[in-house]
Amino acid sequence: xxxxxxxxxxxxxxxxxxxxxxxxxxxxAFSAMxxxxxxxxxxxAMLGRAPLRRSWWLTLTWALVVAGFIGQFxxxxxxxxxxxxWAQQRVEREGPSSDEWRREQDGEETGAAAAxxxxxxxxxxxxxxxxxxxxxxxxxxxxxxxQVPAEKPAIDLAKIEGEAFIIxxxxxxxxxxxxxxTAIAGGRITCEYIDNAAAPSLALLEAVQAAQxxxxxxxDAEYLVGSAIGAFCGEYRYLVN
Numbered sequence: 001x002x003x004x005x006x007x008x009x010x011x012x013x014x015x016x017x018x019x020x021x022x023x024x025x026x027x028x029a030f031s032a033m034x035x036x037x038x039x040x041x042x043x044x045a046m047l048g049r050a051p052l053r054r055s056w057w058l059t060l061t062w063a064l065v066v067a068g069f070i071g072q073f074x075x076x077x078x079x080x081x082x083x084x085x086w087a088q089q090r091v092e093r094e095g096p097s098s099d100e101w102r103r104e105q106d107g108e109e110t111g112a113a114a115a116x117x118x119x120x121x122x123x124x125x126x127x128x129x130x131x132x133x134x135x136x137x138x139x140x141x142x143x144x145x146x147q148v149p150a151e152k153p154a155i156d157l158a159k160i161e162g163e164a165f166i167i168x169x170x171x172x173x174x175x176x177x178x179x180x181x182t183a184i185a186g187g188r189i190t191c192e193y194i195d196n197a198a199a200p201s202l203a204l205l206e207a208v209q210a211a212q213x214x215x216x217x218x219x220d221a222e223y224l225v226g227s228a229i230g231a232f233c234g235e236y237r238y239l240v241n
Contacts, residue, residue, distance in 0.1 A: 005034035019082030022069060029064035165231035172223045187228035194236055204239050
């Protein structure tokens with residue numbers, strides 16, 4: 001009992017120092033339970049005193065154990081640093097297919113698609129206006145040289161994709177150093193890497209890890225790779241949805 005009490009006390013100190021107050025309280029209660037049973041009660045018996053009432057100290061210690069574990073699992077008995085640590089661990093276990101990831105990617109794809117649609121509509125309107133010709137209004141007949149219809153400008157899909165990628169990064173608050181061309185080139189390289197990989201899902205995770213190693217947070221790295229897929233290689237959207 002003495003060894004168990006010391007061991008539980010050690011666990012309690014470790015948990016409290018790491019911000020897990022609830023778990024520390026529970027293990028402290030276990031330590032007290034072992035100490036009363038293995039140390040306090042024998043000493044009182046040696047001194048000829050009546051032993052402590054088993055019902056009240058067991059009830060008290062078990063109440064502390066239950067309260068400690070409830071506080072631990074609900075996060076109420078944790079420091080903010082401990083809560084952030086366990087939240088980060090939960091996100092890492094869930095991986096990039098978590099609900100939060102899906103919500104972010106759905107918002108990114110919707111914003112990118114809306115921006116691309118707006119650009120296409122603006123180009124169509126401008127080309128329609130430039131190609132329309134009005135006949136000369138005059139009562140006197142005159143020869144009119146044949147009108148050559150203006151060529152409809154080609155749609156630069158690469159430019160639209162790049163602008164949609166930059167807009168997505170701006171909306172998500174992801175820093176790219178202000179160099180749009182370099183950021184767009186990096187997004188295209190990400191898609192090429194996934195496209196050339198034998199296992200695209202594994203390549204996606206490796207791309208996220210590479211972005212983290214270059215200085216991005218996990219959230220920004222996931223957002224960056226997801227935006228690249230939404231803009232430049234939409235055939236892999238199923239990996240993030």
